[in-house]
Amino acid sequence: MKQLVDKYTDKMIKGGLAEAPLVCGLDDEMTWNRQAPEVPILEAVMQGMNINSLICAEPAEPYQSILVYLTERYPEVITPGDCETRTFLHDLPVGHEFSAKVIGSHLLYRKSVVIKADGKVKIVTFGTVSPEQAFVTFSSVCFAGFVLFFADFLADFKNGTVSETQRRAFDRAVSHLDEPRTDCPELLCGPFHREAEAYEAIIEAGRHTVEYGLVDSYFGNISYRLGETIYISQTGSSLDELAGCIDPCPLDGSSCAGVTASSELVAHNEIFLRTDNRAILHGHPKFAVILSMDCDRKECPNKKRCHIKCSEERTIGDIPIVPGEVGTGTTGLCHTLPPAVKGRRGAIVWGHGLFTVGREDFNLAFQHLLDIENMCREEYFKRVK
Amino acid sequence: MSSQKNGWTGKVLYIDLSASMIKVVHPEDEVYRKFIGGKGLAGYFLRPHVTLPWDHTEMPLLIFTGPLVGTAAPTSGRSTVMSRSPLTGTIADTSVGGRLGFELKRAGWDGIIITGKSEFPCGIEINDDKVKIGDASKQWGRDTSSFFEEFYDGKCSVSVIGPAAENGVAFSSLIVDRHHAAGRMGIGLCFAAKHLKYLIVNGSGKVAVHDTEKLKAAREEIVRLTNASPILMGQHGFSCFGTGSIYDLMDSRRMMPTDNFTKTHFERAAELNANAYKEKYSPGKHGCMGCHIRCKKIARSKMAGVSMPEFETMSHFTALVGNTDMDLVMQANKLCNRYGMDTISAAATLACYREVSGRRDIAGDVLDLLEQIATASSELGRELGRGSVSYCKLKKNKSASMSVKGLELPAYDPRGAYGMSLAYALSTRGGCHLRAYPVSHEILRKPVATDRFSFSGKARIIKIAEDQNAVIDSLTACKFIFFAAGLEEYAKAYTAATGVASSAQDLLKVGERIYYNERIMNALNGFSAKDDDLPRRFFEESGSSGNSIEIRPIDRHAFLEARARYYRIRGLDKNGLPDPQKVEELGLT
Numbered sequence: 001m002k003q004l005v006d007k008y009t010d011k012m013i014k015g016g017l018a019e020a021p022l023v024c025g026l027d028d029e030m031t032w033n034r035q036a037p038e039v040p041i042l043e044a045v046m047q048g049m050n051i052n053s054l055i056c057a058e059p060a061e062p063y064q065s066i067l068v069y070l071t072e073r074y075p076e077v078i079t080p081g082d083c084e085t086r087t088f089l090h091d092l093p094v095g096h097e098f099s100a101k102v103i104g105s106h107l108l109y110r111k112s113v114v115i116k117a118d119g120k121v122k123i124v125t126f127g128t129v130s131p132e133q134a135f136v137t138f139s140s141v142c143f144a145g146f147v148l149f150f151a152d153f154l155a156d157f158k159n160g161t162v163s164e165t166q167r168r169a170f171d172r173a174v175s176h177l178d179e180p181r182t183d184c185p186e187l188l189c190g191p192f193h194r195e196a197e198a199y200e201a202i203i204e205a206g207r208h209t210v211e212y213g214l215v216d217s218y219f220g221n222i223s224y225r226l227g228e229t230i231y232i233s234q235t236g237s238s239l240d241e242l243a244g245c246i247d248p249c250p251l252d253g254s255s256c257a258g259v260t261a262s263s264e265l266v267a268h269n270e271i272f273l274r275t276d277n278r279a280i281l282h283g284h285p286k287f288a289v290i291l292s293m294d295c296d297r298k299e300c301p302n303k304k305r306c307h308i309k310c311s312e313e314r315t316i317g318d319i320p321i322v323p324g325e326v327g328t329g330t331t332g333l334c335h336t337l338p339p340a341v342k343g344r345r346g347a348i349v350w351g352h353g354l355f356t357v358g359r360e361d362f363n364l365a366f367q368h369l370l371d372i373e374n375m376c377r378e379e380y381f382k383r384v385k
Numbered sequence: 386m387s388s389q390k391n392g393w394t395g396k397v398l399y400i401d402l403s404a405s406m407i408k409v410v411h412p413e414d415e416v417y418r419k420f421i422g423g424k425g426l427a428g429y430f431l432r433p434h435v436t437l438p439w440d441h442t443e444m445p446l447l448i449f450t451g452p453l454v455g456t457a458a459p460t461s462g463r464s465t466v467m468s469r470s471p472l473t474g475t476i477a478d479t480s481v482g483g484r485l486g487f488e489l490k491r492a493g494w495d496g497i498i499i500t501g502k503s504e505f506p507c508g509i510e511i512n513d514d515k516v517k518i519g520d521a522s523k524q525w526g527r528d529t530s531s532f533f534e535e536f537y538d539g540k541c542s543v544s545v546i547g548p549a550a551e552n553g554v555a556f557s558s559l560i561v562d563r564h565h566a567a568g569r570m571g572i573g574l575c576f577a578a579k580h581l582k583y584l585i586v587n588g589s590g591k592v593a594v595h596d597t598e599k600l601k602a603a604r605e606e607i608v609r610l611t612n613a614s615p616i617l618m619g620q621h622g623f624s625c626f627g628t629g630s631i632y633d634l635m636d637s638r639r640m641m642p643t644d645n646f647t648k649t650h651f652e653r654a655a656e657l658n659a660n661a662y663k664e665k666y667s668p669g670k671h672g673c674m675g676c677h678i679r680c681k682k683i684a685r686s687k688m689a690g691v692s693m694p695e696f697e698t699m700s701h702f703t704a705l706v707g708n709t710d711m712d713l714v715m716q717a718n719k720l721c722n723r724y725g726m727d728t729i730s731a732a733a734t735l736a737c738y739r740e741v742s743g744r745r746d747i748a749g750d751v752l753d754l755l756e757q758i759a760t761a762s763s764e765l766g767r768e769l770g771r772g773s774v775s776y777c778k779l780k781k782n783k784s785a786s787m788s789v790k791g792l793e794l795p796a797y798d799p800r801g802a803y804g805m806s807l808a809y810a811l812s813t814r815g816g817c818h819l820r821a822y823p824v825s826h827e828i829l830r831k832p833v834a835t836d837r838f839s840f841s842g843k844a845r846i847i848k849i850a851e852d853q854n855a856v857i858d859s860l861t862a863c864k865f866i867f868f869a870a871g872l873e874e875y876a877k878a879y880t881a882a883t884g885v886a887s888s889a890q891d892l893l894k895v896g897e898r899i900y901y902n903e904r905i906m907n908a909l910n911g912f913s914a915k916d917d918d919l920p921r922r923f924f925e926e927s928g929s930s931g932n933s934i935e936i937r938p939i940d941r942h943a944f945l946e947a948r949a950r951y952y953r954i955r956g957l958d959k960n961g962l963p964d965p966q967k968v969e970e971l972g973l974t
Contacts, residue, residue: 001842027842028950050852050893052845087609090873108888110873128849129826130842132833235615236830245834249621256621256659257633260830263615328619329612 001025008055008135009033015216017142018057025131026052042124044100049107053131055138056124062176063142064121066149069169071116073152078114080148082289083307083352084140084219087326092141098122111137114145139216143284147351149173150290150380157384158296180374181212190361191278195248198224198231202246205281205362206239214369215239215283220353221262223280224362225272228252232261232268239283263327270338271357279358281365285373287380288354292321294383307350317375321348346372391595392452392883393417397426398494398516400509402579403442403501407516410498418885418895419972422451422495424478425859425899427467428906430498431476435906439469439477440578442502448584449496450486451861454675455592457600458878459607460863462487462674466567468575469910472555472730472772473791473815476906477570480819480858482673482681483562484542491588499579508583513590521582525551528723529560532583537563541587547725550577552761554770556730556793560722564671564681564692568727569792570814595884603877607870608677614869616829623680623865627668628696629659631828635700638828638837639934640801642794643704645736646787646920649798649928649936651704657711659699665711668693673863680865684715694718694728700796701732706739708748717751724759730772731755733793737773738765740785790815790916799919800928800936802827802837807847807947810917813903819864821850831868840943844950852896859899898971901956905963905973914961917948 005025012021023033026046032039042056058064070078071094078092085091088111095102095115103124106113111133112125123141127133153170156162162170185208188201206222209215220239223232228251237245249258249265251272258265268280295306295314302309307323308331314321320340324333333349340347345368346356354372358365397410412426420429427447437444446468453461464486470477489497492513499509503518506525510517524532529547537543542562550557550573557573558566567573576582594600611617618624635641636654643651662668667686672679682693694702694714698721702714721728735754739747747754757766768776773786773793787794792815799806804823812820823846827837835846853872857864862875872889880887907916924944928936952959956967968974 004842025842027845028953049890050849050897052842052849087613090606108890109876128832128853129846130833130835136833234830236833253620254660255633255655256626256630257637259616259619259621259630259634260828261615261619261621263613263619265615266620269620325609326613327615329608332612 001027001031004131005031005033008131011135012055012057012138015139016060017063017139018060021055021057023131023134024054038098041098041100041103045104045107045124048100048104049126051126051128053127053134054124055126055131055134056122057138058120058122059142062173063145065169065172065176066145067114067121067123068116068119069166070145070149071114071121072165078145078148080144081151081293081307081351082144082147083326083349085144086307086351089137089140089144092144112141114141143216143286146286147290147293150286151293154290154294154380154384178213180377181370182374184363184367184370187363187366188361189363192224192226192361195226195231198226199246201362202231202233203242205279205366206233206242208366209281209283209369210238210240212370214285214373215353220283221264221268222282223262223268225278230265230268230272232258232265234260235262264333266328266332266334267337267355270334271341271355274338274342275357277357277359279360279362279365280355281358281362281369282353282355283369284353285369285376287377288316288348288373289351291316291376291380292348292350292352310350316348316379318344319346319348319372320344321350323350324352326352390883391593392456392879393422394490394493394495394592396494398497398511400497400499400516400518401501402499402503402507402518402581405518420899421856421859421895423449423463423859423861424465424467424480425855425895426496427465427478428476428899428902431467431469432902432906435469435476436909437469439471439474439575443500444469446499446575446579446581447496448485448489448499449861450490451859452883453860453862453878454486455490456594456882457604458675458862458875458882459604459611460673460676460678460866461860462676463861463863464489465858465861466559466572468572470570470814471574471578472571474910475790475814475912476903477572477575477814478858479567479569479572480861481559481561481565481567482676482863483565484674485544485561485586486861487674488542488586488588490592491590492586493588493590499581501579503580506580506582508585509581511584511586513588524582529725530723533563536583536585541585543583543585545583545725546573546576547723547759549724549726549759549770550574552759552770553577554726554758554761555772555775556727556734558725558727560725564683565673566722566727569729569817571727573725594882596881599881600878603874603881606874607866607878610869610874611678611866614831616831616868617678617865624670624678626659626663627680627682627693629662629694629699631696632658632699634828635796637932638801639929639931639936640798641700641704642787642796642798643929644707645705645740645785646794646798646922647926649801650931653709654704657699657703657709657714661711662693662699666693666715676863678865688715688719691715691719692722697796698728698732701729701736702751705732705736705796706747706751707745708751710748713748713751717755720752720755720759724755726755726759729795730793731758733787734769734773734776737777737785737787738769741777741780741782784921787920787922788816789919790912792816797824798928798936799923800939803840803939804835804837804843804847806919806923806939806944807840807843807951808850810919810948811847811851811951813900813907820854821847822854822864823847823850825868829868832871840947844947845954848951848954849893851900852893854896855899856892856896859895898973901963901967901971902973904955904957905968908962914948914959917961919944
C-alpha cells in the first residue's frame with residue numbers, strides 16, 4: 001500500500017495538481033504519505049466510510065484561484081458541463097468547513113468535495129479499490145473546474161456581465177498558465193511493420209501527450225493500425241504508463257481479447273476503415289474543450305442537450321465540432337466522429353476532447369493535437385479581448 | 386409496513402406446503418430498511434431456521450425481489466432464491482434473472498417464504514393475490530424443456546426443476562423462463578425436498594415509485610455510464626457476445642482453468658472463443674426483464690432457440706475437461722438446462738472424475754456421464770451427483786476436488802488473480818466468483834486496475850466489494866452493470882424509488898449487515914477459518930506461464946496474512962467467527 005501511496009503522491013506533484021498532497025491507503029491499517037494537522041480529521045472521515053483510500057490537498061495554481069472563485073459563485077454545488085463531469089462525477093459539491101462532519105456528509109453522496117475555508121480551497125477525494133481512483137477524481141475536479149471557469153468567463157464577457165471579482169480571478173488564473181508549447185517531440189518514425197515497434201510508438205506518444213499537458217494522465221486514448229490489427233490503449237489506462245496496457249484487436253473481430261480496450265475502440269475502428277491513417281491520438285486539451293462549448297445561439301431547441309443533439313455545423317478554424325457521448329450508445333461519438341475526421345487532421349467532440357490522426361506514425365497526430373490546442377487557446381483569448 | 390409502500394409492496398407471501406396453508410406477512414419498516422430485499426430479506430427470514438438440516442420440513446425456501454424491481458431502474462428485474470445448501474451445508478443464495486422478480490413484484494409480493502413439505506408433487510401458481518397450490522404429480526419426472534413448451538408463453542414467469550433435482554443431484558438447479566438458471570448451490574434440490582416442481586407467477590399491477598422524475602434522472606446517469614463501458618456495450622463486450630466475450634481474455638491472462646486446474650492455459654482456446662460460437666450459431670440477443678444490456682444469447686441458426694453457454698460453461702466444458710468440440714459444449718449446456726443442473730459444478734465434477742479415474746479423454750463420454758448423473762441411473766452417476774467433494778472422499782483422493790466449502794470453483798484460476806483467491810476462500814457460499822468479483826479490477830480494470838499478483842490492499846477491497854454485491858443482490862440489480870455504474874448512482878435510484886434517503890455509503894453499511902448475517906449463519910453451522918481456504922494445489926503447483934506472464938503458486942503465508950487482515954477488517958475473530966460486539970453494532974443480535 002505504501003508503494004501506491006507514494007506513487008500517487010508523486011503523480012499529484014509532477015502533474016501540477018498539488019504541491020503538498022495528503023494521500024492515504026487503508027487495508028487493515030492506514031498508511032499516510034506524511035503526517036499533517038489535517039490527518040486526524042481525515043482519519044475520522046475514513047472511519048465513517050467503507051473506503052480504502054483518500055486524497056486531500058490544496059490544488060496548485062491555477063486550480064486554486066479558479067476553485068476559490070467558483071466556490072464563491074456556486075457556494076453549494078459546482079456543475080460543470082464537460083463530458084467527464086457529466087458522465088463520471090455528475091457535479092462537484094462544495095463545503096465550507098474543514099471538519100469530518102462536513103467532508104463526510106458530502107462524500108457519502110459524491111466522489112469528491114471542494115472545501116472552501118479560510119480563503120483557501122482543498123479538494124478531498126476517495127477510492128474503494130485504489131488510491132488511483134482518488135487521484136483520477138482529483139485530477140478530474142481540477143480539469144472540470146478549469147473548463148467551467150474559462151467557459152463561464154467567455155460567456156459572461158460576451159454578455160457584458162463580467163464582475164470585478166471575476167475579472168481579478170481570471171487575470172490571476174491566466175497569470176499562472178504555462179506558456180503554450182510549440183515544439184514537438186521527435187517521435188518514432190513509421191510506418192511500423194512489427195508489433196514491437198507499434199507498442200513502442202504508442203507508449204512514447206502517450207507519455208508525451210501527458211507531459212505536454214494535452215490530457216490528464218488517466219483519460220484519452222491512442223491507437224495504431226498494423227495490417228488488420230488495431231493496437232489500442234486499454235480502458236482506464238494512464239497515457240503516461242501504457243506498457244502492458246495495450247490491446248491488439250483484430251479488425252475482423254475474430255478475437256474478443258480487446259474487451260478491455262478503450263471505450264472508443266469502435267470510433268477508432270471506423271476512422272481506420274474510412275481513412276488511410278495509421279495513428280489516432282485522443283487527448284483532452286483544455287482550450288479545445290472550452291471553445292467547443294462556446295455557442296452564441298440564444299434560442300435553440302437543443303439547449304442543454306448540445307452534447308448529444310447539436311445540429312449546427314460548427315468549426316474552429318478547419319476543425320469540426322461534433323456532438324457525441326463516450327462509447328457506443330445511440331448518441332455515442334462513434335456515430336459522429338469518424339465521418340467528421342475524414343479528410344481532416346482531427347475533430348473535436350463537444351465538451352469532451354480532441355481526436356487527431358497521422359498517416360504513418362504519431363508525429364503528425366501529435367503535432368495536430370498541439371497545433372489545434374494552441375489555435376484554440378489563441379482563439380479563446382481573441383474572443384475575450 | 387402494513388400498506389403498500391413505494392418501491393416495496395409491503396407484503397410477503399407465506400406458504401406452508403405441509404398444511405396447504407397460505408398467509409400474508411407484513412414485515413416492519415425497519416426490517417425493509419435494514420435488509421432492503423432480495424438476498425438481504427431472504428437471509429433475515431432464513432436465519433432463525435438455518436441450523437436445521439437442509440431437507441427438514443421447516444427449512445424455508447425463500448424467493449425475494451428488491452425495491453427496484455418493476456421500476457425504471459436499469460437491470461433490476463432479478464430475484465434471489467435462498468435456503469440452506471444440500472451441496473455445501475452453507476447458506477445458499479442464488480440470483481436469477483428472467484421475469485420471475487418482475488412478475489412477483491407486479492403480483493404484489495416482495496417475496497415468498499415456502500415451508501413444509503407437500504404430500505404429493507405440487508406447483509405454486511400465483512395470479513396477483515390469488516395463490517393456488519396445484520397437483521404436479523403428472524409433471525414430476527418431466528424435463529424442463531417439455532415443461533416450458535407446455536406452460537411458458539413468455540408473458541408470465543415459469544420456474545421449474547428437472548429430473549436432476551428429483552433424483553437427488555446435489556448441484557441441481559432451478560430453471561427460470563426457459564433461458565435463465567438459479568444455478569448454484571443445489572437450490573433445485575431444495576425445491577424437490579418440498580415436493581415442489583414449479584412456480585408460475587403472473588402479475589398485473591404496477592410498482593409505486595416515490596419520485597418518477599428523480600428515478601428517470603438516475604436511470605439516465607446509469608445508462609450513460611453503461612454506454613461508456615467497453616466491457617458491457619463495446620464491440621467485444623457482453624451486449625454483443627455475451628459473457629463468453631472474456632474467454633479470450635482469461636486465456637491470454639493465463640488464468641483459464643485447464644485439466645482440472647493443473648494448467649492455466651488452453652492451447653485450443655482461440656478456436657473455441659465467443660466469436661467462433663457467433664459464426665457457427667448466429668446468436669441473437671435476449672435479456673432479463675428491465676435490462677438494456679441483454680447479455681443472454683440464444684442460438685438462431687444451428688440449434689435454433691437453444692441458450693448459448695455462459696463464459697464459465699464455455700470454459701469448463703472445454704479447457705477443464707479436455708474437450709475441443711464446440712458442439713459438445715452446446716449439447717452439454719442444453720442437457721444441463723434440460724435436466725436442471727448447474728453447469729459449473731457438473732463440469733468441475735467431471736473434471737475431478739477425469740483426474741481421479743486417470744482417464745485422459747472423457748470428451749466422448751461427457752453427455753452420457755451427464756445423463757447418468759441427472760437420471761441417477763448408475764452407481765457412478767449417483768456418486769458424481771453428490772458433487773466433487775463427496776466423490777473424492779469416496780475415492781480417497783481429496784486433492785482432486787477443486788472446490789471451496791464444497792462448491793466447485795468457476796473459471797478463473799486464482800493463481801492469476803490474488804484478490805480472487807481471497808474472494809473464493811472467504812465467500813459465504815463457497816467457491817464463488819460473484820461475491821466480491823475482483824475480476825472487475827484485477828482483469829477488467831474497473832473502476833481502476835489493481836495489481837493482480839499482489840495481496841496489497843486486497844483484504845479491504847474484498848470486504849468492500851462483498852458489501853457492495855450484497856446490496857446489489859438485495860436491490861435486486863445485476864452485478865454486471867457495476868462494471869460501469871456504482872452505488873453512487875444506484876443510491877439515487879433507491880431513494881427515488883422508495884423515498885428512503887440513502888447514500889452509497891449508507892447502502893454499503895446495509896450491505897455489511899447483510900453479509901455479516903451470512904457469516905453468522907455459517908458459523909452457527911460450524912464453518913470457521915478452516916473452511917475459508919483454497920485447495921492445496923494452488924499453493925503447491927505453478928500454472929502455465931507464458932506471454933511474459935509467470936503463474937506461480939500462491940504464497941501461502943501471504944495468503945494467510947491477507948486473510949487475517951480481512952478478519953480484522955470484517956470484525957471477525959482470528960478463527961473467522963463473529964464477534965459479539967460487532968454483531969450488536971450491526972443490529973444482528
